[in-house]
Amino acid sequence: MRPLMVLGCTSSAGKSLLTAALCRWFARQGVDVAPFKAQNMSNNARVVAGGEIGVAQWLQARAAGVEPSVDMNPVLVKPEADTRSQVVVRGRRDAAISALPWERRHDLLWSAMCTSFDRLRADHELVVVEGAGSPAEINLRDQVNNRMVEYADAASLLISDIDRGGSFAHLYGTWALVPDATRQRLVGYVLNRFRGNAALLTPGPERLTEMTGMAHLGTMPMLRHELPDEEGATIRSLGPVDGPRVAIVRFPYGSNLDEFRLLPLAARTVWTDDSTELDRADWIVLPGSKHVAADLDWMRDRGLADAVVAAASSGRRVVGVCGGAMMLGRAIHDPDAVESARRDVPGLGLLPFSTRMAVDKLVVRTRLDVDGVRGIDGYEIRHGRLVSTDTGTTLDPGTPIGRGSVTATTAHGLLEDPRLVERWFGRIVTDPLPATFDLLADAVDDHLDTAALRRHTGC
Secondary structure (H helix, E strand, O other), X not given: OOOEEEXXXXXXXXXXXXXXXXXXXXXXXXXXXXXXXXXXXXOOEEEEEOEEEEHHXXXXXXXXXXXXXXXXXXXXXXXXXXXXXXXXXXXXXXXXXXXXXXXXXHHHXXXXXXXXXXXXXXXXXXXXXXXXXXXXXXXXXXXXXXXXXXXXXXXXEEEEEHHHOOHHHHHHHHHHHOOHHHHOOEEEEEEEEEOOOHHHHOOHHHHHHHHHOOEEEEEEEOOOOOOOOOOOOOOOOOOOOOOOEEEEEOOOOEEOHHHHOOHHHHOEEEEXXXXXXXXXXXXXXXXXXXXXXXXXXXHHHOOHHHHHHHHHHOOOEEEEEOHHHHHOOOEEEOOXXXXXXOOEEEOOOOOOEEEEEEEEEEEEEEEEEEOOEXXXXXXXXXXXXXXXXXXXXXXXXXXXXXXXXXXXXXXXXXXXXXXXXXXXXXXXOOOOHHHHHHHHHHHHHHHEOHHHHHHHHOO
């Protein structure tokens, strides 16, 4: 089958959502389908066999019903500052490439991209490829979109977010600016996030087809769904109005934020950078952080650190996860400048351990027992090692550390287990992802030209 690629006129046009929808739709047709994104930029990642990948591809693999692998996202760029990022290649941090300027990374990364794509194409009937940003960024050397379209010879869809306005201009401008090799493979376009009567779009779609040759393959409505945004700080559904109030701190360098997607179903949940929200909260959650020292400084500057300490002193629950857990200790030591040029940074001092940043990165799946809930699946992605200030020993990975109302764990994903959510918040919740994937596939059936999808892929 011919690969299918989803390109976007802009960032956040809906590429990840449509790719997940197509993966689920093709899987329901009996096709062995797998997702692929050559390069992703996100601090939200999941641990799979071989290392870590962006959470969007992990979700798309779940939609396709296949085991996620590092081949689905061979290059993951994790921002650590405005001008610095960590580069993960085929699941593992590559310190040498991370240290290179952008223009010197391209050829080194292209090899990994091609190797992974070729493996997926050999192992599956169909590969649905997601682009990154826009293929019309003519100031950049674009191998994630344009070079990959040509390499894969992928039939390509161009998607535009019509809710932003200007979709026809976005579509025409993108079509006009992409290289000839990409333009020749643009078989159609999709208008995304439309509100209202689609008949009112006429004659816009027909005129655009006349001007570009791209077929209008459908108009996707604004969908109410539970798929987390790629950056994860998502509240899709309002939960109970009478439950506990949970405030999750929204760090500038927050990571793996999608793991809290079940909380709004069980508690009154907010993402916040406002200390007054912490003052009102029954629970405070400090999520993962890609730059613990910088996020701690940010918390202190905004009065959030004092609010967390005050909450713990009053007996309200404080939970830290990974980077958030490290903040709860006495100090963060970074002798090799893994994350920060500052070698020693004081923590919040709520738990008896310190964190030492190690050059080697721990990337592993784990299974834990927490508060009587057995066999919770989690994962760890961290440089920090927690060391007891009482004994000097390194603490067991992932195992929650508690004192009074304060709990820390280096394991991500614990609050994705409905059993632990029920134990802590007293409400039964159901993971909405399976139903969400089917909702997205139903939207493909109802709103896209599925005959064209079959024809262009050979399905």
